[in-house]
């Protein structure tokens with residue numbers, strides 16, 4: 323019987339793939355030897371091309387290896403208001419270093435949102451604001467410090483100056499632009515999706531894939547997920563998914579992690595969300611821009627808890643043709659202080675806008691800053707910032723957007 327007809331009858335879903343397999347078997351074994359082990363062999367061969375290219379300089383990896391080998395007490399820290407990438411990268415790296423027999427202390431400048439507390443090792447994180455004494459002891463003992471997910475120690479509150487003052491070997495692993503931290507080895511790769519991706523590449527470059535536990539994989543997967551908005555942006559490289567696949571193969575459950583970090587909100591979040599979209603958001607149509615403010619009274623009235631407004635700034639960009647979204651949120655404690663978040667699309671430089679107008683910085687399409695002024699004053703500055711980029715914002719929208727067939 324014709325081999326391809328046989329395949330069609332039994333394996334029509336995978337016809338092309340299987341036919342390809344059979345052709346190989348045909349050459350080697352003859353027409354009738356279509357057996358499953360061939361598939362396994364073929365898959366293994368296919369996987370061979372999915373190698374992870376080294377992003378780091380070999381000299382840096384070798385130097386880091388020596389520093390790790392020569393140290394016993396390691397401190398790992400990240401930026402203030404730690405997010406999924408900050409906590410995930412710290413805990414993922416901590417898990418790996420503990421597997422290498424090191425004593426590791428993770429210290430964060432201030433508390434992290436409760437939706438990250440499921441991560442392995444999260445309950446042992448020291449919060450510098452609250453556990454200064456324990457943290458200072460760990461820092462005093464440290465012979466190696468890792469700074470993760472930040473480019474300047476100014477983003478670590480008081481912890482930054484304490485770590486900076488400590489005379490000890492330091493390694494920075496980060497994906498923000500313009501790194502400024504004094505260190506022995508700098509792994510700064512703004513093209514990376516997340517610091518978690520870089521930590522995974524770091525472990526891989528050290529040849530230690532076998533030391534990635536399920537708990538470690540979950541932490542790194544969480545950061546790769548949160549810093550890409552669940553793979554919506556900054557995640558177009560095929561290698562990103564090869565790295566992710568590596569974490570899945572270590573036991574990370576992507577779907578469960580998604581639910582833990584994205585489906586975990588309080589009702590107060592939706593009270594605030596309703597308030598903003600009902601009557602607070604301002605659309606500047608000709609600039610394809612949305613700006614909204616949130617006062618501390620509004621947050622208190624809604625029963626605000628930390629993390630409630632996380633990601634709000636992304637939502638206006640879900641509206642057709644929107645190019646820029648700016649959120650202005652009053653600090654709950656300090657006054658006058660307004661936290662600014664900016665999101666943009668394409669080549670509209672949110673980071674440049676943040677540094678020119680809002681004392682901040684960040685990535686091309688996601689940036690932030692802070693203004694020591696009232697919400698009203700911050701809103702005026704935000705309008706000025708939009709006008710400064712009016713030419714870019716006015717320009718025509720995506721030509722591939724389909725025309726609504728219901729509109730004549």
Ligand SMILES: [Mn+2]
Nearest residue numbers: 407471517549
């Ligand atoms: Mn990050």
